[in-house]
Amino acid sequence: MSQSYSSARAQTPAPGPISAHRTFREGWLHICNGLDPVRDGGMVPSILGMTGALAAIGGQVNIVTPTPSRLGDTPLPSNVRLQGPETELEAVVRTAEVIHMHGLWQAQTRRGARLAWRADVPYMIAAHGMAEPWAMRQKAWKKKVYTALIEGKNLRRAACLHALSRPEIGHLRALAPRTPICYIPNGVDPVPLENLPDRSCLEEEFPELKGKFVLLFYSRIHVKKGLDLLAQAFARIQREHPQVHLLLAGNDDGALGPFLNRINDDGLTSRVTWVGHASGERARRVWGAADAFILPSYSEGFSMAILEALVCRLPVLITTACHFSELADFEGGIVVEPVVDEVTRGLRDLLERTPEQRAALGAAGRALVEQKYTWEQQGQRLADVYRWMSGGGKPPEAVLGPDQEP
Structure with a gap:
């Protein structure tokens, strides 16, 4: 060599x-x-x-x-x-x-x-x-x-x-x-994501978030990110969990229109907010407003957004295509296959846990990042x-x- x-x-x-x-x-x-x-x-x-x-x-x-x-x-x-x-x-x-x-x-x-x-x-x-x-x-x-x-x-x-x-x-x-x-x-560097703004900072701009359980998707809005899976899973659980509101942060890379059309067909437009690309202080406000994070991708390298969500101590739901099975082994998040039934099951699992159980997921994810990432x-x-x-x-x-x- x-x-x-x-x-x-x-x-x-x-x-x-x-x-x-x-x-x-x-x-x-x-x-x-x-x-x-x-x-x-x-x-x-x-x-x-x-x-x-x-x-x-x-x-x-x-x-x-x-x-x-x-x-x-x-x-x-x-x-x-x-x-x-x-x-x-x-x-x-x-x-x-x-x-x-x-x-x-x-x-x-x-x-x-x-x-x-x-x-x-x-x-x-x-x-x-x-x-x-x-x-x-x-x-x-x-x-x-x-x-x-x-x-x-x-x-x-x-x-x-x-x-x-x-x-x-x-x-x-x-x-x-x-x-x-x-x-x-x-x-990931944890420092920029410490002491996040109170969620009221983003609620001033998007008042529809007030009093809701904010499920955050933070990534490029591209077909490989599984927005079709998210739309279908959200439609399946929306009656059981009317408090859930989807918050999308990311640049539209061709998948936003089909996603919003599907959401509109299911009568859920009022329960989805897209904030566009977010970086710097605006990204901190987005992270500060979230209650949980989801990335139902079909394909990933190794997602920076997942690491950032874990640093923020958010409970996360990802797919096996995100290549982070260690997260489930560490009990720091929920990992499912990138198919509608599995994403729906994972979303129900996440939402039916108690606030304390979700906080435990977030704490374990943060510990994993500090130890290895x-x-x-x-x-x-x-x-x-x-x-x-x-x-x-x-x-x-x-x-x-x-x-x-x-």
Whole structure:
């Protein structure tokens, strides 16, 4: 695993860290399509969280994007440099010690992998759920062709791949069987979600929330997020639980219209509120108004919104497609299959528990995050992987060889 990256290029591309002597380089470079929370959803807080954690432990961290970033009131972490879209990518790649690319099937990964390979710089690719079976079925034939011609080579040449969930390890291995994979999930910084505003702050803007049990959906409003399942499950339980009000927070990515049409057909329009994209202080008001959280997804990488809900001590209902089965094992939330009957059952279970039982769920979820899912913990694990990629030696615990299971 400590072979020279340069010598490997003369043979069949071999994955692994790099130990050959090269021109001096420094800094950890992250390449992503752009940092636009409205467009890119949970990938943005994921990238900002990990780069902020890496910078906090002393790493020199740069982010380069080929499209403009629109962070708005989402802060850039201290000591993280953001460049693009005019930045000369080749020059930045040549001076990096390690490169971490985010996303598949996109121009920045295609170009970044090619430049890194030519410049003899080790790189890592994080799929962020884009290798999920559900995601692979979307435009399937185009992805098969693209993988055969371009992306498969990019993945095989990587020093390491980055899996955010245990199932994603298998999804990445299906594309690049011999490339090492590090399993490091997302993390969360609890501090911005402490001392949340009283729910009355959001009730002033949306008085229909007063006196209700507020069930929060906080995510991009995209077909893969299971809004159809939520609409049907809500219709089934609405007579038994007339106090429940759905609060949707997130940018419409094509699924809002069909969802609202279904809600209107069931006569439930008055029991649903959509607040649009929420970040910064507005996001804090949304979290402060919620009594519970639901994410009935068909496909996820590793949801930042779930971690944020757990930090807020909310009882959560998610599907197995969120790849967080540990939550149920830890008794920190309810996990069901992504089908209507199961989401309905889980919702009934959540609502029929006593306030004390729901509070216990929230407390257990918060404890799980504090033990295993803070950015401080994940940042240190990533730094260990970066150092191995650039210096060789024994792989850190987070790195799995082709025949290893997590």
